[in-house]
Amino acid sequence: MSCNCNTREVASPLLPYIATVNKIIEETPTIKTFQVTFDEPGILENFGNKPGQCAMLSILGVGEGMISITSSPTRKGMLEFTIAKVGRLTSVIHELEVGDKMAIRGPYGNHFPFEEMKGKNCLFVAGGVGLAPLRSLIDYVLDNRDDYGRVDIVYGARCYDMLCFKYDLFDRWPKIKDTHVHVTLDREDPKWDGRVGFITLDWLQEICPSVENTVPVTCGPPIMIKLQLENFKKMGFKPEEIITTLEMNMRCGVGKCGRCNIGEKYICVDGPVFNAAQIQKLPPEY
Amino acid sequence: MANKIVQKDQIKNLLNKVAQSSQLIAPIKSDSITTFRPVSSAEAVVLDYQNGVIPPKDFFFPQSEKMFTYNINDPTWDIREVEGVPERVLFGARPCDVKSILLLDKVFDAEFRDNYYLDKRNKTTIVALSCNDCRHTCFCGAFGISPDTAEGADLLFTDLGDKYLVEVLTEKGEKLVNSAKEFFADDDGSGAGAKAKATEMAKAKQMQISLEGVKEKLDNMWEHPIWDNESLRCIGCGTCTYVCPTCHCFDIVDYNDQSAEGYRYRCWDSCQFSNFTRAAGGHQPRPSKKERIRQRFLHKLRYFVDRYGDFGCVGCGRCLEKCPVNLDIAQIITKVKEVG
Ligand SMILES: Cc1cc2nc3c(=O)[nH]c(=O)nc-3n(C[C@H](O)[C@H](O)[C@H](O)COP(=O)(O)OP(=O)(O)OC[C@H]3O[C@@H](n4cnc5c(N)ncnc54)[C@H](O)[C@@H]3O)c2cc1C
Ligand code: SF4
Numbered sequence: 001m002s003c004n005c006n007t008r009e010v011a012s013p014l015l016p017y018i019a020t021v022n023k024i025i026e027e028t029p030t031i032k033t034f035q036v037t038f039d040e041p042g043i044l045e046n047f048g049n050k051p052g053q054c055a056m057l058s059i060l061g062v063g064e065g066m067i068s069i070t071s072s073p074t075r076k077g078m079l080e081f082t083i084a085k086v087g088r089l090t091s092v093i094h095e096l097e098v099g100d101k102m103a104i105r106g107p108y109g110n111h112f113p114f115e116e117m118k119g120k121n122c123l124f125v126a127g128g129v130g131l132a133p134l135r136s137l138i139d140y141v142l143d144n145r146d147d148y149g150r151v152d153i154v155y156g157a158r159c160y161d162m163l164c165f166k167y168d169l170f171d172r173w174p175k176i177k178d179t180h181v182h183v184t185l186d187r188e189d190p191k192w193d194g195r196v197g198f199i200t201l202d203w204l205q206e207i208c209p210s211v212e213n214t215v216p217v218t219c220g221p222p223i224m225i226k227l228q229l230e231n232f233k234k235m236g237f238k239p240e241e242i243i244t245t246l247e248m249n250m251r252c253g254v255g256k257c258g259r260c261n262i263g264e265k266y267i268c269v270d271g272p273v274f275n276a277a278q279i280q281k282l283p284p285e286y
Numbered sequence: 287m288a289n290k291i292v293q294k295d296q297i298k299n300l301l302n303k304v305a306q307s308s309q310l311i312a313p314i315k316s317d318s319i320t321t322f323r324p325v326s327s328a329e330a331v332v333l334d335y336q337n338g339v340i341p342p343k344d345f346f347f348p349q350s351e352k353m354f355t356y357n358i359n360d361p362t363w364d365i366r367e368v369e370g371v372p373e374r375v376l377f378g379a380r381p382c383d384v385k386s387i388l389l390l391d392k393v394f395d396a397e398f399r400d401n402y403y404l405d406k407r408n409k410t411t412i413v414a415l416s417c418n419d420c421r422h423t424c425f426c427g428a429f430g431i432s433p434d435t436a437e438g439a440d441l442l443f444t445d446l447g448d449k450y451l452v453e454v455l456t457e458k459g460e461k462l463v464n465s466a467k468e469f470f471a472d473d474d475g476s477g478a479g480a481k482a483k484a485t486e487m488a489k490a491k492q493m494q495i496s497l498e499g500v501k502e503k504l505d506n507m508w509e510h511p512i513w514d515n516e517s518l519r520c521i522g523c524g525t526c527t528y529v530c531p532t533c534h535c536f537d538i539v540d541y542n543d544q545s546a547e548g549y550r551y552r553c554w555d556s557c558q559f560s561n562f563t564r565a566a567g568g569h570q571p572r573p574s575k576k577e578r579i580r581q582r583f584l585h586k587l588r589y590f591v592d593r594y595g596d597f598g599c600v601g602c603g604r605c606l607e608k609c610p611v612n613l614d615i616a617q618i619i620t621k622v623k624e625v626g
């Protein structure tokens with residue numbers, strides 16, 4: 001008989017599950033989407049991720065990183081992560097092939113207010129890889145199409161090759177009822193005959209002339225978020241109606257390692273989703 | 287359980303008995319520094335010490351802690367959690383350090399309960415030791431802590447000269463007393479009075495600092511010259527956070543020694559380091575010492591209160607004693623009260 005006086009009573013929240021990569025999509029030269037499933041049966045079914053939540057991905061021997069779950073929970077049987085190659089861990093992840101392993105723990109953080117948004121029009125505004133977290137909400141809304149009003153997806157990237165999810169933007173989403181995709185590039189590009197320029201107030205007002213019964217949600221690099229929050233306010237949205245996400249460097253994801261605080265909030269457990277009224281109350285440290 | 291008495295000449299025998307059934311962690315002197323260490327015999331234990339350089343936090347939240355092992359050549363990575371700790375007795379912790387463990391509980395025993403911490407916490411009986419004397423840097427009184435009470439301890443010992451008064455505060459403490467009954471006599475009622483006298487000096491000698499109004503002021507001091515001024519001389523060494531009993535920041539790192547077998551560990555980290563918040567893509571919310579100093583003081587004196595309902599400092603004085611440039615949280619508190 002083995003003695004169990006040394007075993008612990010709670011399972012560690014820092015212990016990952018093993019998953020296998022099923023599919024890899026090259027979004028841009030530096031961004032790939034990885035579709036994975038857990039090896040152990042039952043884990044995925046009980047994962048319970050909601051749109052906007054994140055997970056801690058790791059390669060044993062390399063390290064961990066927080067990544068948004070880009071697939072909607074309405075898409076069963078897998079999780080998707082869209083990952084930009086920026087450093088040590090993400091470079092190793094980019095080398096993975098179908099059949100390779102990843103370690104995953106989560107889901108972490110709060111989520112987009114997808115329940116409260118029911119019956120409303122959605123104005124989604126994203127920049128660059130910021131479309132990744134937003135995509136979980138977009139697909140959730142579009143998979144429950146009749147529960148929501150008009151959907152506008154506004155997306156900007158630096159150049160054509162930097163656009164993520166081209167198959168969604170140009171093939172899948174525009175075919176869905178009352179769903180309108182608006183793409184812009186920062187600069188002229190030989191591969192592009194669409195709009196050129198940033199996501200401006202004028203353009204947003206053209207796309208969404210009335211703020212009535214509409215929820216604006218924005219994700220992207222910090223500078224873009226700051227700009228869009230201002231634009232939304234100028235359009236007439238109230239701060240508590242404006243939804244966005246904040247990002248801080250993270251290690252634990254469970255409110256303990258002390259790395260991701262803004263004021264008394266830990267972005268990993270209290271965020272990443274906040275409304276503009278909540279953000280106004282935080283110290284301006286993001 | 288009523289108060290007990292242990293004769294001083296019996297204390298080492300008591301500790302030796304304790305060490306037979308549990309791991310004993312107690313203060314020892316090594317290279318003129320007093321630190322807590324697991325000891326197999328009571329011989330090396332020192333009990334007339336002022337507080338140790340490093341708090342006993344290490345035994346609940348180690349400076350570096352292996353979480354699990356893995357094998358990168360194994361197709362399933364073969365992840366195995368490391369074993370927990372044996373039953374142990376932490377002997378001689380000072381009241382401020384005992385209180386700091388209650389503050390760590392608020393972090394680790396919260397949502398996503400941290401089993402590495404809780405395993406050690408649950409298996410440790412905490413025996414506190416009142417302070418008869420204190421260091422010139424002590425100011426626990428500011429946080430409602432006192433040299434002669436130890437909220438969070440299972441037993442509280444007080445040195446009465448030739449004997450110790452023992453206050454039994456929890457069931458865990460009672461269990462320890464019952465396991466070594468022969469060393470504990472009943473207190474004849476004179477213990478409390480003797481204790482008040484014994485700890486008088488510590489109470490009088492420590493810095494008298496009041497925190498009244500400090501949190502409210504800090505709520506409105508985000509932009510204030512104090513952060514620029516104070517941060518000028520900081521060298522960003524992180525000592526203040528490493529000696530602090532309440533600091534709980536950590537990093538998570540994988541270690542492989544050129545071999546297939548490796549482990550993931552966590553280790554203390556510090557908000558005073560520039561790469562603490564530096565994120566991918568170059569985003570850096572705390573680019574200079576000003577922001578990092580502000581984070582440390584606001585975390586202890588404002589954010590911790592807002593999040594957990596208590597200050598994140600116990601007035602142990604270690605950070606001000608060890609800071610090479612005398613950046614002093616007690617002085618900061620005083621200055622905050624003086625400014626606008
Ligand atoms: C809530 C949340 C959600 C996220 N979602 C996504 C997502 O969906 N997709 C995605 O791709 N990313 C996402 N990220 C970012 C992702 O976590 C990081 O990009 C990733 O962890 C980087 O890991 P790495 O080991 O590859 O990079 P690292 O090797 O750690 O470094 C990456 C970059 O950080 C900077 N850096 C780090 N340390 C230093 C240093 N000492 N000196 C100078 N520069 C330094 C550099 O710019 C470097 O290129 C998210 C982050 C958070 C917090
Ligand atoms: S110990 Fe002093 S010098 Fe070192 S980081 Fe802390 S405040 Fe700065």
Ligand code: SF4
Nearest residue numbers: 530599600602603605
């Ligand atoms: S901040 Fe300084 S005085 Fe307060 S508990 Fe930490 S080390 Fe002790």
Ligand code: FES
Nearest residue numbers: 253256257258268
């Ligand atoms: S990532 Fe550790 S506290 Fe948020």
